[in-house]
Amino acid sequence: MAKKKNKYSFAKKKHSGQGIASTVFAGISLGIFCAAALCALIFHGKGGMYLGALGLIAIGLSAYGFVVGLKSFSEKNRDQLFCKIGAVGNGVLMVIWLALFLVGIS
Helix, strand or coil, rough: CCCHHHHHHHHEEEEEEHHHHCCCHHHHHHHHHHHHHHHHCCCCCCCCCCHHHHHHHHHHHHHHHHHHHHHHHHHCCEEEEHHHHHHHHHHHHHHHHHHHHHHHHC
16 A cells, blocks of 8 residues: 655735735835936935935834834744845845935034
């Protein structure tokens, strides 16, 4: 008689909605970073108030995305891939934006 193979099946988990939102905020903040760097290059560093305002908006987006990413870990029975990507991405972007802001002040 042939041996029975144990078959395991795992339920498909949906991605966390807040984790996806956090990842989207990280993408938007990264897009703003690239656009601001390109504009600063085009304007030879004389972007002024507009690029500063854009940077402050991006700092706010990445800070909010970081908080949403951390809150998304509490959702039960959800895949946490986007939670991790969003929280880490927003944390790194927030540190980069704050460093650029502090260099600009000094």
